Amino acid sequence: MNQQSLLAFVDSDVIISSLLSDQGAAYALLHQLSQPSLLISNFSERELAIVIARLNIASEKLDSLISNHFRTVALNQNLATIKQRYAEFVTDINDAHVVAGAHLTHSRFLISYNLKDYQIGNIRAELNVVVLTPAMFLQYLRNQKEI
Amino acid sequence: MFSTQNLTSAYTPEQVAKMLQLSKNTVYQLISRGDIVAKKIGKLYRIPAASISFFLTGLDYDLYQADLRDRQNIKQVTDLLKQARSSL
Numbered sequence: 001m002n003q004q005s006l007l008a009f010v011d012s013d014v015i016i017s018s019l020l021s022d023q024g025a026a027y028a029l030l031h032q033l034s035q036p037s038l039l040i041s042n043f044s045e046r047e048l049a050i051v052i053a054r055l056n057i058a059s060e061k062l063d064s065l066i067s068n069h070f071r072t073v074a075l076n077q078n079l080a081t082i083k084q085r086y087a088e089f090v091t092d093i094n095d096a097h098v099v100a101g102a103h104l105t106h107s108r109f110l111i112s113y114n115l116k117d118y119q120i121g122n123i124r125a126e127l128n129v130v131v132l133t134p135a136m137f138l139q140y141l142r143n144q145k146e147i
Numbered sequence: 148m149f150s151t152q153n154l155t156s157a158y159t160p161e162q163v164a165k166m167l168q169l170s171k172n173t174v175y176q177l178i179s180r181g182d183i184v185a186k187k188i189g190k191l192y193r194i195p196a197a198s199i200s201f202f203l204t205g206l207d208y209d210l211y212q213a214d215l216r217d218r219q220n221i222k223q224v225t226d227l228l229k230q231a232r233s234s235l
Binding site: 012013017020024025026028043046050051054055079092094095097113133136138139142 | 210225232
């Protein structure tokens with residue numbers, strides 16, 4: 001498998017989950033793959049900072065995780081434009097920047113726990129991005145090794 | 148049908164055949180090929196729930212367990228994330 005075929009944009013719920021438990025699939029995924037395979041956006045960084053503050057998680061933990069495991073990509077569009085462009089792919093418009101992140105970075109995968117709020121059929125068909133949970137992605141990687 | 152609780156259970160080949168909508172013979176073939184791990188006790192087979200995890204969830208047992216562990220926190224994470232996203 002080449003690096004491009006493994007490019008995965010990671011939703012913030014996965015990153016937060018990995019900070020809450022080192023026994024979960026999110027933690028296993030982030031510590032199995034590393035940059036440049038895993039991507040987040042500038043919008044991801046902003047929302048992550050808000051959530052970890054509310055969870056009383058030290059910001060250094062998040063900074064370390066991001067610098068060690070992710071490549072942060074700046075989406076050079078404002079949020080309103082992104083919401084308009086990607087509205088059809090989400091049920092909650094505020095999730096649009098996640099789909100935009102996966103699409104604009106040419107990621108093959110979008111890894112999230114929030115599958116119900118993404119139009120995963122449309123995302124796959126029109127944007128060529130496969131939406132998977134961390135465990136499903138790990139299973140995919142495991143199966144690839146066995147082939 | 149396939150909860151954390153019954154992952155500690157074991158099933159007969161007949162029960163597994165019914166759960167997976169397969170014939171009993173197919174289940175015995177899967178056991179014979181090693182696709183389903185079963186314990187033979189005398190003349191009877193018992194199949195631990197963990198060994199049919201993939202057939203029911205699409206995940207190996209360890210990944211299924213890891214997925215469940217994250218899901219213990221996911222509601223809180225999702226709620227906080229929705230609040231954060233609405234304020235971006």
